[in-house]
Amino acid sequence: MIYKRSSTLFANAEKVIPGGVNSPVRAFKAVGGTPIFVKEAKGAYLYDEDGNVLIDYINSWGPMILGHAYAPVVNAVVEKAKKGTSFGMPTEIETEIAELAVSMVPNIDKIRFVNSGTEACMSAVRLARGYTGKDKIIKFAGCYHGHSDSFLIQAGSGAVTFGSPNSPGVTEGTAKDTLLANYNDLKNVEALIQANKNEIACIILEPVAGNMGCIPPVAGFLEGLRSLCDANDILLIFDEVMTGFRLAKGGAQQLLNVNADIVCFGKVIGGGLPVGAFAARNEIMNYLAPLGPVYQAGTLSGNPLAMAAGLAMLKALNEDSEIFNRLAEKTEYLHKGLAKVLEKNNITHTINRMGSMISVHFNEEKVIDFKTAAKGNNERFKTFFHGMLNNGIYIAPSAFETWFITDALTYEDLDKTIAACDAVFK
Incomplete structure (x- = not known):
């Protein structure tokens, strides 16, 4: 993907905003590279300043439970x-x-x-x-x-x-x-x-x-x-x-x-x-x-x-009496799909999930606290993050963040996400 305009905007921002961002995790320091500047969003999708379309799994860190621009x-x-x-x-x-x-x-x-x-x-x-x-x-x-x-x-x-x-x-x-x-x-x-x-x-x-x-x-x-x-x-x-x-x-x-x-x-x-x-x-x-x-x-x-x-x-x-059931079902579907392709590609991992919150940890042992979370393979996470981004999937730019599922996601979106994960590690 091309991020020419995002790179220019970030360089300009760095001159007047500490680190170029107003909240540190946005700076991509944990994963490397240049932050993506968003132009607009609708439903489950982000549209960045370079014209790229991304399936969004942070959803403004949680509030867009029914999708962007609801x-x-x-x-x-x-x-x-x-x-x-x-x-x-x-x-x-x-x-x-x-x-x-x-x-x-x-x-x-x-x-x-x-x-x-x-x-x-x-x-x-x-x-x-x-x-x-x-x-x-x-x-x-x-x-x-x-x-x-x-x-x-x-x-x-x-x-x-x-x-x-x-x-x-x-x-x-x-x-x-x-x-x-x-x-x-x-x-x-x-x-x-x-x-x-x-x-x-x-x-x-x-x-x-x-x-x-x-x-x-x-x-x-x-x-x-x-x-x-x-x-x-x-x-x-x-x-x-x-x-x-x-x-x-x-x-x-x-x-x-x-x-x-x-x-x-x-x-x-x-x-x-x-x-x-x-x-x-x-x-x-x-x-x-x-x-x-x-x-x-x-x-x-x-x-x-x-x-x-x-x-x-x-x-x-x-x-909406079924909203939380739908969200949980979509999250479970994503969990199973990601686990299948990670196992197929012999990638050591553990996936945690509850309701519409989910995260992928590149750990051998179960992640139950800060100590076990910190044992994750951060180099592999960087590969995962940028590989997913290049395949049109935007996840949190930190291994220490949950993903948030929105009801605007379709099963086709979830399948694309699972296929992107497979492509990254194939």
């Missing part, structure tokens, strides 16, 4: 924009989407909208600390909850890709209040709790990890965390920025039948616009200002364009 979302945003883009005052649509979200998700009474997943997770931790009166948190190696200081301790995804998970600028004082656990290792969590008795405010995790590739929880892990939290007066926070409204109407809580105390959302809940949210039961949410002492605010929180996009998206998902 008409009800686009129309809702356009109509809302005609009436003004921001007011800094309450609007009725904020209540509409809040009521719908609360009705779809188990175990929440109230929700507050913010502007990103990072802001949602940051605010959730602050709320947990304020509610419990304790300072320390437990997070898991390889789980990414945004770039707030408390979370940049072996953060996974972009932080791992660039080899600096403990980012400069994070103070020792902040770092000492973040305890690091191993994902899918309940005994490790229990030991941390015992060593920090009555000091831990919350445990935060992705219930299905997506920032060290897709890693589902092993049997009993989430249930064990729930029991440990109940026994030690600790709040359990699910970061469902990826999984919320993607794995099921009620997200991972519903699919896996484990309730969190606070749930964070992003991506799908904004329909592709910058939106985050966090939600909990009344007694916890009522600790937030203006009702309670925990302060959280945002000038553009509840922005009418973002609320219009999110409401249109949630309505579409809520009204």
Whole structure:
């Protein structure tokens, strides 16, 4: 494929934007080469600045669950924009989407909208600390909850890709209040709790990890965390920025039948616009200002364009009884097809999948945590990435990212993807 214009645009961007990108993983540092500049997208396809057409498996890192430029979302945003883009005052649509979200998700009474997943997770931790009166948190190696200081301790995804998970600028004082656990290792969590008795405010995790590739929880892990939290007066926070409204109407809580105390959302809940949210039961949410002492605010929180996009998206998902079954079936079909051609070509691999999240790891052993994810053959992944790209398939430019399946993908698209994988390794 030709990427002449993308190369020129990237060179221009590097002069005025650090690294030429506004989010590090876009820079292709992990895989080499020049980032692809997108001109437009529709359904399951990206159209780049050089005229190439690519089948898309990142889908803006998750929110395009019904495809790019989904008409009800686009129309809702356009109509809302005609009436003004921001007011800094309450609007009725904020209540509409809040009521719908609360009705779809188990175990929440109230929700507050913010502007990103990072802001949602940051605010959730602050709320947990304020509610419990304790300072320390437990997070898991390889789980990414945004770039707030408390979370940049072996953060996974972009932080791992660039080899600096403990980012400069994070103070020792902040770092000492973040305890690091191993994902899918309940005994490790229990030991941390015992060593920090009555000091831990919350445990935060992705219930299905997506920032060290897709890693589902092993049997009993989430249930064990729930029991440990109940026994030690600790709040359990699910970061469902990826999984919320993607794995099921009620997200991972519903699919896996484990309730969190606070749930964070992003991506799908904004329909592709910058939106985050966090939600909990009344007694916890009522600790937030203006009702309670925990302060959280945002000038553009509840922005009418973002609320219009999110409401249109949630309505579409809520009204389609088969959407999550279709997504899971397509993901399973892709899984089986990729596994078949990788095995045929004698490529050592393991594939993880849950719902419409999937990732290919070039590992011999099962990938169940950050340590096993890091053992993957990154040189082989680079070959895979560029080979797929040259065959018209766009996957995440990092071995530490999940793929996201969209309902706009056809089985013909999936077959082309499987054939492209075969061509890369044949």
